[in-house]
Amino acid sequence: MSDDTTWGKAHASGPLLLGVRHHGPGSARAVRAALEAARPGVVLIEGPPEADALIPLAADPDMRPPVALLGHAVDEPGRSAFWPLAEFSPEWVAIRWALEQGVPARFIDLPATHTLAWDTEPEAPSDEDDEDGADDEDAPDTEGEPGAVRDLRVDPLAVLAETAGYDDPERWWEDVVEHRGPGRRDPFAPFAALEEAMTALRERYGVGGRPRDLVREAHMRLQVRAARKEFGDAVAVVCGAWHVPALREKAAVTADRALLKGLPKVKADLTWVPWTHRRLARSSGYGAGIDSPGWYGHLFRAPDRPVERWLTKVAGLLREEDRIVSSAHVIEAVRLAETLAAMRGRPLPGLSETTDAVRAVMCDGSDVPLALVHDRLVVGDVLGEVPEAAPAVPLQRDLAREQRRLRIKPEALERELELDLRKETDAGRSRLLHRLRLLGVGWGEPAVSRGSTGTFRETWRLRWEPELSVRVAEAGVWGTTVLAAATARAEADAVGAGALAEVTALAEQCLLAGLPDALPLVMRVLADRAALDTDVGHLAQALPALVRSLRYGDVRGTDTGALAGVAAGLAERVFVGLPPACAALDTDAAEEMRGHVDAVHGAVGLLAETLIGTSDTGQRDLRGRWRSVLRTLALRDTVPGVLRGRAVRLLLDDGELGPEEAARLMGLVLSPGTPPADAAAWIEGFVGGGGGMLLVHDERLLGLVDTWLTGVPAEAFTDVLPLLRRTFSAYEPGVRRTLGELVRRGPGKNTGPTTPAAGLPGFAAEPDTGRADxxxxxxxxxxxxxxxxxxxxxxxxxxxxxxx
Structure with a gap:
């Protein structure tokens, strides 16, 4: 501890109050300089007191900011709050200084047990009231409409910047703090000036629209008094500058205790979790966020020449993206940034000047590469790390073990992960990601695989967000391991499912996630629901998921015998119930049923392949019975035209219906006796959904459509036009162009070898061997x-x- 002279210079009497801006590198440097000069006996920091036991972990070599204190209610993990800290946060610097010097460090904010119970707002992180004036979300709605309370809130930085003649609070803060550095002669002068400014603001605006601050500041004063009794006046307090006038205020102990009396309480648990620079950004929704955490981190780490070092870093990033950026570009950008700063009356170039210089010199005036610089450097994708010694729920520890075992590391930057399920490690990664999705932990999202459509391939988009730590804590109620928790969650979801399709989707998830213990219960629930559900639409919607599950089971080596039996039984019920269910449907219902018919058609084909080699010959004839259903739909007049046309098309594609018969059915439908709207619906079912190549290769069918269309009466044409437009707009541009050329030429009029004057090339009767060779x-x-x-x-x- 310093002598009385040094401490007296820091403050005549009482604690040393260091008012800071949360996540401000200038404040962080000033705090370290002040602590080095004052050498206090204890450091008090704004934060939840329950985290005092976690402070020593900040000295662990494996602890790398940005990190956050996560507090959650033990009985309701979803009720949570975060207290983020970056390496340039003054609170983090104060903690590290205290640990290095062997000085006690304590948190003095309102305990998390009250913060989490005070549920008038969904979240209440301790530093969301920061003095930079970001929207504070911890103020309860006391009187009038919520908007009225929010309108009264004061942005301290905005008021001070406006008073100084600035229109941008961030630019003002950079000029007066970040570019000036800590006071060399008097390290306490910046805090005295900031306290004076905040005192004037508190006298003018009172609590500034933050009534909850009164309670928090009362608790802070009580903690400061307790520390002074133990350590005397050698107490340093690091808190938001907005709170300094209230902590300096002489308030009665009884009055402070009265404000804290009767506060709601919950049992709370706290730990350290990784955080990201992106989540520190104000745009992410965090109340005390900053616009440019990557830029602030650079300012904090740069020992000298911050502008030159920053622009060099930008040039390196642009080179990685194959842009031509040389050292000459960096030199010219530095000169331009310094010139802009001089013209704007700034002591040093700030983020706005360097950004303008990068846009003009390195990006050729384009905002496209500049957006990359903002995303990667100004904000950044830095993800902190927390040591294994940090307390965590058992499920979190098991997840960490699985991540290490499978060599799949959480990262803040989104990336794609290609998996080959034939490899044991990749199969394990797939199971882990599917189990986490089942638990509501969206670390990975399935994506479309590139280059392969086999079931042994999976593609995932991975991105770890800090909020997932809360989801893991919530999922801890289901079990202590990822496997046990996913199994319990699947069983509970199966019992509580409200629709048959939900149970079939759950069965598919169980196979994907490798949950053999949950599958029997899910299958029993599935069989019961399928037996009781009489809605053919529900049955048709459930069948494809079951068949996909059979395919996934084959790839993963899962026993799916029971699933195959249920799927076959479900298919039989669809066959029986589909024809009567398709009668007398309106337009929307018919369109929805067409989707079900397409899905069942594909599912039956896969199911029949799966059942090949089984002893049940009845199940092996699924294709034949399904084709009988399609014939019934194609010939029944009470079935809507879109379904009849679709049935004919599916039979034609399977070779169960010859071209002559398909042309005959189309001719009947397109005859003058059929209402135009019904004929258009039939065409939509027959060639809709991208089926234009059928008309390209079968000009006879195209001729039937063309003849019918030219014969539609004028008064009926406007009724069928929207349906026809929807049908043909789904075709590729090249297909539409080819159909137009064929119609212009006249379908069926040119069946011989093409000549340059005969029409489109490529429609000759015989291949052109010369061109092929x-x-x-x-x-x-x-x-x-x-x-x-x-x-x-x-x-x-x-x-x-x-x-x-």
Whole structure:
């Protein structure tokens, strides 16, 4: 501890109050300088007192900010709050200084047990009331409308910046704090000036629209008094500058205790969790956020020449993205930034000047690469790390073990993960991600695989967000391991499912997640629901998920015998109930049923393949019975046209209906006796959904459509036009262009070899062998066949030589 002279210079009497801006690098440097000069006996920090036992972990080598204190209610983990800290946060600097010097450090804010119970707002992090004036979310609605209370809140930085003639609070803060540095002669002068400004603001605006601050500041005063009794006046307090006047105020102990009397309480648990720079940004929704955490981190770490170092870093990023940026660009950008700062009357270039310089010099005036600089550097994707010694719920510890075992590390930057389920490690990663999704922990989201459509491939988009720590804590009620928790959650969801499709989707998730213990219960619930559900739409919606589950089971080596039986029984019920369910449907219901018919058609094909080799010959004939259902739909007049047309198309594609018969059915539907709207619906079912290539290759069908369309009466054409437009707009542009050329030429009028004047090339009766032979050398080169032939010839020659 320093001598009385040094402490007296810091403050005549009482504690040393260091008012700061949360996540301000200038405040962080000033706090360290003040603590080094004053050498207090104890450091009190704004934060939840329950976290005092966690302070020593800040000195652990594996603790890397940004991190956050996570507090959650033990009985309701979803009720939570965060207290984030970055390496440039003054509170973090104060904690590290105290640990390095062996000085006690304590948190003095309102305990989390009250903060979490005070549920007038969904979240109440301790530093969301920061003095930079970000919207404070911890003020209860006391009188009038909530908006009236919010309108009274004061943005201290905005008021001070406006008073100084600035229109941007961030720019004002950079000029007066970040670019000035701590006082070299008097390290306490910046805090005295800031306290004076905040005192004037508190006298003018009172609590500033934050009534909850009165309670928090009362608790802080009580903690400061207790520390002074133990350590005397050698007490340093690091808190938001907005609170300093209230802590300096002489308030009665009884009055402070009266404010704290009767506060609601919950049992709370706290731990350290990783945080990200992106979550520190104000745009992420965090109340005490900052616009540019990456920039602030750079200012805090740069020992000198921050502008030159920053622009060099920007140049490196742009080079990684294959942009041509040389050292000359960096030099010119530095000169431009300094010139802009001088023209704007700033002591040093700030973020706005460096951004303008980067846009003009390195990005050629484009905001596209500049957006990358903002995302990667100004904000950043830094993810903190927490040591294993930090307390955590058992489920979190098991998740960490699984992540290490499977070598899949949480990262703040979104990335794609390609998995080959034939490999044990990738299969384990897939199971872990599916189990977490089942538990509501959205670490990964499935994506479309590139380059392969096999069921052994999976693609995931991974991105770890700090809020997922809360989701893990919530999921801890289901079990102590990821496997046990996912199993318990699946069983509970199956029992509480409200629709058959939900149970079938759950069965699919159980197979994907590798939950064999949950599958029997899910299958029993599925069988019971399927037996009681009489809605054919529900049955048809459930069948595809079951069939997909069979395929996934084959890839993952899961026993799906019971699932196959349920799927086959479900298919039989769909076959029986579908024809009567398709009668007398309106337009919307018919369109929805068409989707079910398409899904069942694909599912039946896969299911029939799965059942090949089983002893039940009845189940193996699923395709034949399904085709009988389609024939019934195609020929029944009471079925809407869109369903009849779709049934004919599916039979035609499967080869169960010849082209002549399909043309005959189309001709009947498109005859003058059929209302135009019904005929248009039939066409929508037959060639809708991207089926234009059928008309391209079968000009007879195209001719029938063309003849019908030209014969539609004028008064009925406007009624069928929207449906026809929807049908043909789904085709690819090239298909539409080809159909237009065929219609212009006249479908069916040119069946011989094409000539330049005959129409589109490519529709000749016989292949053009001359044109085909012309591409053979290129094909052989691409396949490497010439190299193989050359190698074989060389080998044969060598053998000939040996024989000779």
């Amino acid at each position: 012309a591409v053979l050398p290129v094909v052989r080169l691409l396949l490497g066949l010439d190299e193989v032939r050359e190698h074989e010839a060389t080998h044969d020659n060598s053998l000939t030589g040996v024989g000779a």
